[in-house]
Amino acid sequence: MIKGTNFIGSETSSEGTEVLQATNPQDNQKLPETFAVATEAEIQRAMEKAQAAFLEYRNYSGKQKATFLDAIADEIMGLEDELIHRASAETGLPNGRFEGERGRTCNQLRMFADLLREGSWVDARIDTAQPDREPIPKADIRRMLFPLGPVVVFGASNFPLAFSTAGGDTASALAAGCPVIVKSHESHPGTNELVSRAILSAAEKTAMPCGVFSSLNGGPETGQKLVQHPTAKAVGFTGSFGGGKAIYDLAQQREEPIPVYAEMGSINPVFLLDEKLENSAEELAKQYAGSVTLGVGQFCTNPGILVAQAGEALNRFSTALAEELSDYEPACMLNSKIADSYRGHRSELLEQEGVKALCTPSSETGTLGGAAVATVSGEDFLKNEALHREVFGPSTLIVFCADETQRLQIAQQLEGQLTITFMGNDKELTAREELINICREKAGRIIFNGVPTGVEVCDSMHHGGPFPATTNGMYTSVGTAAVERFVRPIAFQDCPDDLLPDELQDENPLDILRMVDGVQTTKKIG
C-alpha cells in the first residue's frame, strides 16, 4: 500500500507540509495518494545516513553486494501486478510495456551482481618491487578501483523502472560500492515508493547498512539541495537538456565540483544510402515508423531526422512512411507537460522555412500524442539551427539532400548524439567511409541497418555521446561499464599484504584477472 512517505534509509518520514500528487495522463485525473515533499532536515538526514552507510558499505565484498542486488530484483518481482498497474497509471503506458521494462530492470541488477561475483571489474594492476633496480629501487605498487561516495540519482520521466529508482544509475552506483539517494520523479512517486520499499526490504534481508539507499520526494529545488550537499560525490540524471545542464552547472559551481552524468537530448540521425533506399523504400519505411512511434516516441534514442538523397526513391519512402504514421492512433503521453511540449515543439518545427508536413495527427486532445512526419531540403536544414533540436515525441523530419556534398555538410554540422544510424548495403557503406568517419566524432553508438531505439544491456554497450547528448561522453549509462562512473583508482605503495584489499593480495584469493607486471593473469604472486 502506498503511504506517500520519504525513505531515509530504513526510516519512513513525512515531516513536511508540502505534498505532491501524481496524475493519470489517461484521464488527466489526480491519483488519490499524496506524497510528502522532503524537508531540509530530511534531506540532511538522508545525506548523513548515506555517508555513514558508505563507511561500511565500501568495505563489503563483491559477493555481499551481489546478494543485495539480486535481492532487489527478487523483491521487485515480488511486487507483482501492483507495480505494473501503478507504473501504467502514472505514465499512461500499457501494462505490457512495464512487464518488459521490469524484466530489463531486474536483468540489469542481476548483471551487476554477476559482475561483482566475478570481481575483475576493479581493474587491479600490480607492479611488483625491484629492490635491486639501479639507480633507485622500485617500490611495490598496486591499484584498483574504489567507490566515490554517496550518489544522487534523479528518476527519469520516460523510464519509471529501468532509468529511475532501481534503474541503471542506482544499480551501477550500488555495484560500485556507493550509497544512493534517489530524487523521485514528480510524475511517478507511487512507482518510486513501491520500488523503494523493494530496495529497502532487500537491504534489510541482506543486512546492508542503514542509509545505503534513501528516496526523497520533491521538485527541482529538492534536486538542487541534494546536488549541492557536500556529502554527494556524483550525480546520475536522465532527462531534458535544460534539466541536465542546470544540474551540471550547479555541481561544477560547488566548492568541491563533482561529476554529473546527465543523459540529455539527442536527435539520433539516420543516414539512408541510395541503393538500399532504391531497393527497400517501403520495407524501411515500416521499420522506421516502428522506431519513431515506439513508446509514443518518448525514447532518448528516438530517430528525429532521416537524411537521404532527394529523388524518386526518397519520395516513395516518404509516402510510405507518411502512410504508416497516419495509421498510428494518437496515444497517451507521459504527462500533460510532455504532451503540450511535444505539440508545441512540433508546431514550431512545422512552421520553419521550407518544412512541409506529410502527415500530422488529426484528433489529438489532452495528453494524446499522434505521429507526424515532415520534409525539408538539405539547404534549408543546413541554415536553420531550429531544425537540429529534439522534438520529444513520435515525430520525425526527412532531410532531402541535393547531393553527396550536402550530405557530408549535414554530417559535419551535427551536434553530439547518442546514436547515428546508417542504412545501406555493404558496398555503399564501404564507399561512404568519409561520412561514417565524420559521424564517428559525433556519436556514442554507430548503428548499421537497424534502428536507434532498443539499447542492449551488455559489456560492449556505449550509451552516451559527446555534449550536448550527455554532459560526459566518456561514460555510458547502460551496460556493465556504467559502474566506471562511480569509482576512482587508489594506489598502495609497499603496503603489507594483510592490509591490502583481497583483490590486491599476493594470493589473489578472489581469483580475478589482474595486470601483474604488465601481463593480464589470474596467477598468484610469489
Place this chain on the structure above:
Amino acid sequence: MIKGTNFIGSETSSEGTEVLQATNPQDNQKLPETFAVATEAEIQRAMEKAQAAFLEYRNYSGKQKATFLDAIADEIMGLEDELIHRASAETGLPNGRFEGERGRTCNQLRMFADLLREGSWVDARIDTAQPDREPIPKADIRRMLFPLGPVVVFGASNFPLAFSTAGGDTASALAAGCPVIVKSHESHPGTNELVSRAILSAAEKTAMPCGVFSSLNGGPETGQKLVQHPTAKAVGFTGSFGGGKAIYDLAQQREEPIPVYAEMGSINPVFLLDEKLENSAEELAKQYAGSVTLGVGQFCTNPGILVAQAGEALNRFSTALAEELSDYEPACMLNSKIADSYRGHRSELLEQEGVKALCTPSSETGTLGGAAVATVSGEDFLKNEALHREVFGPSTLIVFCADETQRLQIAQQLEGQLTITFMGNDKELTAREELINICREKAGRIIFNGVPTGVEVCDSMHHGGPFPATTNGMYTSVGTAAVERFVRPIAFQDCPDDLLPDELQDENPLDILRMVDGVQTTKKIG
C-alpha cells in the same frame, strides 16, 4: 639554436610584437633570447591545424603512433647537453637533475610506445549477435576507445621536461591519438623550444600530419584563449590551485564543457606511528629531510605535514629533523615569484597561533630557498585552516597529537591529497585500520614506510587525488593509465567487418586481448 618562435605545426611563426624572456634564477639576470608571444591569429591557426591533423592522426595505427613517440625520445636525446644546460639555466636546478628528468621523460614516451604496440589498452569489448534470441534478437555490439580530439597542455614550472612540452600529458595525449597544443611555461620557453623542435623533427621523420603538435608562447591570456577555443577537447595542467581551478572553471563555462585534468596543490601528510617513531626517530628524520628538500621542495608530492603522537620520541625526531634541515644550504628556486611566494607563505605559517619554528634558514636572499621546520599542537592544527595549506618549497610542519582520537580527527579533516604516507611497523599498521581507511578516502596513493616524493611511472601508478589535489581524482597524470584521460568509447552495432577498426574485427589481426561475450581472450571470432 634558440630562435624564439612559436611552432604552428611544422611552421615557425613570430607575428606578434609582444615578447617574453626567461630569467636565470641563479643570478636573476634575463637570458638573451626573446620569445614571440602568440597572436590571436597564430592561436587560431594552431587550433585549425590541430583539428585537421586530428582527422588523419586518429586513424593512424598503434604501431605508427609508437614510431612517432619513440622518435621523439630519440630526438630529445639528440639535443644532448644543450637541453640540459638550457633547462638548468631557466630553472636554477643542477644539470644532474635534468639528466634524470630527461631519462624519465624519454622512458615515458617509450612506455606509451610499448603500450600502443601491444594494443590492448583500447579496452575492446565485443558481444556477438544472437539472431534467435527471444523475445527479440540480439545485435552484434563492439566498442573500443577512440581519441577525443585536440588537447591543450600547459607546461609546468617545476618539471620543464617530464611534465611540460614532451611530458606525461603530451605523451599520453599523442598515444591516445590526440594532437597536442602546448602553452609553454613563461619560465622556460627556451627548453620548450628545444623540445618542440625535437617533437616536430620526430613528426617529420615518421610522417605524422602537420598540426599533430604545436607550441605557443604566452601568459595566462594565451592559455585562456586555447582553453576556450571550440576545437580544444581536453586540457592537461600541472601547477597551482589558483591556476588549475581558473582553467577548470573556464572550461566548464564553455558552450561545450570539456574535461580539465589539473594536478594542483597537496600537502601529502605523513602519519608516523608510535613504535616506529620510538625505534627509529633519527633514521626517519634523515629520510624525511631528504624528501622535504628534494628539488628544493618544489615537488607536488613534497611532504608538508607530519602527524605523530607528542612525547619524548617525537621530540627526538623533531630535534634530529631540525638538525638535518639546518645543514641544508639554501638553494636556487625555480623563479623569483616562487621564491618570494615560498618565503611569504612560510612566514604566514610561522605566524599562526601555536606554531613554533625549530629551524629557519639564516641567509636566504634573492631566489634562494632554505629549509624550515616548525611544530604545532594537534589542537591548534585542527582549528586553523591556514595550517592545511600548501607551502611550495622545502618547509614542513610537525603536528604533535595529544592522543589517538586527535590523530583520527586530523585525518578526518584533511582535504583531498595526492598522497598520504604511513610509517609504522606491521603490527601497529594493522591496528590502525580505522586511520588508514579514513585516509583512503582522501588520497590517490597510500604509501607505507616510504616518502611521498618519487612517483614511479608504471601501469599501477595513480598520481591523482580527490579535489582539491586535482580537478578530477578519477584519472592519473602518471603511468600508462594517463592515456584514459583523452579517449571515449564508441560502440558499433551490426557493423560490417571490413568497416570496423582492426581492433574489433573478427580475425583480431592485432592479436590484442579483448572481452568477447564476457570473457577476456585473444581468440578470433567465428
